[in-house]
Amino acid sequence: LAKTTQPISMDSYEGQEVNITCSHNNIATNDYITWYQQFPSQGPRFIIQGYKTKVTNEVASLFIPADRKSSTLSLPRVSLSDTAVYYCLVGDEGTGFQKLVFGTGTRLLVSP
Amino acid sequence: DAGVTQSPTHLIKTRGQQVTLRCSPKSGHDTVSWYQQALGQGPQFIFQYYEEEERQRGNFPDRFSGHQFPNYSSELNVNALLLGDSALYLCASSPVGGGEDTQYFGPGTRLTVL
Numbered sequence: 653l654a655k656t657t658q659p660i661s662m663d664s665y666e667g668q669e670v671n672i673t674c675s676h677n678n679i680a681t682n683d684y685i686t687w688y689q690q691f692p693s694q695g696p697r698f699i700i701q702g703y704k705t706k707v708t709n710e711v712a713s714l715f716i717p718a719d720r721k722s723s724t725l726s727l728p729r730v731s732l733s734d735t736a737v738y739y740c741l742v743g744d745e746g747t748g749f750q751k752l753v754f755g756t757g758t759r760l761l762v763s764p
Numbered sequence: 765d766a767g768v769t770q771s772p773t774h775l776i777k778t779r780g781q782q783v784t785l786r787c788s789p790k791s792g793h794d795t796v797s798w799y800q801q802a803l804g805q806g807p808q809f810i811f812q813y814y815e816e817e818e819r820q821r822g823n824f825p826d827r828f829s830g831h832q833f834p835n836y837s838s839e840l841n842v843n844a845l846l847l848g849d850s851a852l853y854l855c856a857s858s859p860v861g862g863g864e865d866t867q868y869f870g871p872g873t874r875l876t877v878l
Contacts, residue, residue, distance in 0.1 A: 686866065695768070695854045695869025696807065739806055751797070751820050752856075752867060754806030 656740045661759040670727045672758050674740030677721045685716060685723045688739045690757070696739060700725070727760075735762045766791065768857050768870035776876045777845050785840040785873045789857030795819075796838040797867060798830060799854040807854055813838050842875075850877045 657675040664670045676685065684703050688696035700707055702714040702723070713726040727734055737757040743750050769788045777783050789796050795814045799807035809822035813832035832838045836857075842849055852874050856867035 693852065693872065693874065695856070695872050697869070698866040701866065750858075750867065751809045751812065751822065752799075752807070753809070754799075756804075756806050 656742055656755050658738075658740050658755060658758045660756065661761070663761050663763065664730055665763050666731055667729050670730050670734070670760060670762075672725045672727075672738055672740075672760070673722060674725070675722050676740070676742045679720050679742050680744075682744050683720075683742045684744070685714065685720075686741045686743070687712070687714065687725045688741065688754075690737045690739065696754075699738075730760075730762045732762050732764065735760060768793075768855055768868050770853075770855050770870040770873050772873060773871070774874045774876075776878065778878050779845055779847060781845050781877075782841065782843045783845060783875060785842075785853050785855075785875070787838045787840070787855030787857075787870060789836050789838070789855075790868050793857035793859050793868070794836045795858045796832060796836065797856045797858070798838070798840045799856065799869075800824070801852040801854060801872070803851070810840070845877045847877050850875060 684701055686701040687699045689699050690696040700709055700712050700714045702716055704716050707714045715724045737759050739754050739757040768790050771786045797812040798810040800810055801807040810824050810828055811821040812819045816832045827843045829841045852872040854872045855870045858867045
């Protein structure tokens with residue numbers, strides 16, 4: 653499983669766009685990139701998943717360059733409730749048999 | 765439609781005791797995975813159950829064991845508790861072959877070992 657590297661923490665203000673970059677130099681051909689969000693004392697929540705180029709849903713966008721050695725999670729116009737830990741994971745697109753490997757994540761603090 | 769549920773919410777035990785944590789998967793899901801999350805760390809994979817059998821196991825000692833029932837619910841058992849077992853224990857469920865590429869997590873059980 654490819655190892656991922658993320659910033660330990662980031663600070664932002666309400667209404668700003670936040671971009672969190674994840675490095676995964678050893679990503680394999682079959683690997684997908686998945687981001688989870690976790691609030692204190694809660695389980696992680698799936699945000700977005702992608703393989704290449706750009707993926708967008710109602711919550712976030714995921715940008716993946718052609719070499720796929722990094723990815724950027726983009727949160728538009730963050731609010732205080734986006735304060736959480738964000739995890740970048742890399743692994744095979746599974747059918748539920750994935751052994752998810754979490755790093756330490758990026759702690760995002762959104763201030764008024 | 766209920767999501768993943770876990771019980772109890774919190775638990776306090778003393779060293780050497782045994783504990784059982786319970787998980788009910790999301791409706792339609794038949795695979796259950798357990799994770800341990802120490803304070804300030806990301807979740808660490810313990811093991812996964814499918815068809816009432818352990819399919820995969822992470823780097824955890826035999827003191828950690830589990831079970832899956834015919835209704836897909838699962839238990840995590842930890843024997844001879846150590847102080848270092850204090851953590852948030854998360855259960856995640858997923859369907860097999862359903863094309864979903866993510867796991868849905870429950871709220872977790874906070875275990876404190878004194």
